Amino acid sequence: MTLEQFNSLDLEKRTEAIWEWGFFVSRNKTENINKVLYAIHGYFAEMSLSLENNAVINIRGIAKPDEIEQNSYFIANNDPFIQIATKKAL
Numbered sequence: 001m002t003l004e005q006f007n008s009l010d011l012e013k014r015t016e017a018i019w020e021w022g023f024f025v026s027r028n029k030t031e032n033i034n035k036v037l038y039a040i041h042g043y044f045a046e047m048s049l050s051l052e053n054n055a056v057i058n059i060r061g062i063a064k065p066d067e068i069e070q071n072s073y074f075i076a077n078n079d080p081f082i083q084i085a086t087k088k089a090l
Contacts, residue, residue: 003043006061014059018045025081026073033057037065037073039081 006017022038022045029035034049044065048057064082065073075082 001041003061003063006040006043006045011056011059014045014061015047015056018047018059023081025079026075028072035073037075044081 001017001021006014009017017040018038022040025037025039025044027034027036029051032051034051034054036047036049038045038047040061044062045059046062046065046069047059049055050057062069065075070082
C-alpha cells in the first residue's frame with residue numbers, strides 16, 4: 001500500500017492498516033493528545049489519541065517526519081525507519 005492509498009482510506013481502515021502492518025517507532029505526549037508514530041511500508045503514520053478517553057482522533061500518513069517532528073519524537077537520523085524512508089524518498 002502506498003502513502004497515497006493509505007491517506008485515501010477512511011479513519012477505520014487506516015487504523016486497521018496500522019494494527020495489521022505498522023511497526024511502533026515512538027510516542028510524543030502533549031497536554032491533551034498522545035501522538036504515536038508507526039512505520040508502514042517505508043512511510044509513517046501518526047496516530048493522535050485523546051488523553052481523556054484514548055479514542056483515535058486522527059491518523060495522518062507522512063513520507064517522513066520533518067526535523068521538528070523528528071525531534072519531538074526523539075528520533076535520531078540513524079534510526080532504521082528514518083533511514084529507510086529517506087532512501088525511499090531519494
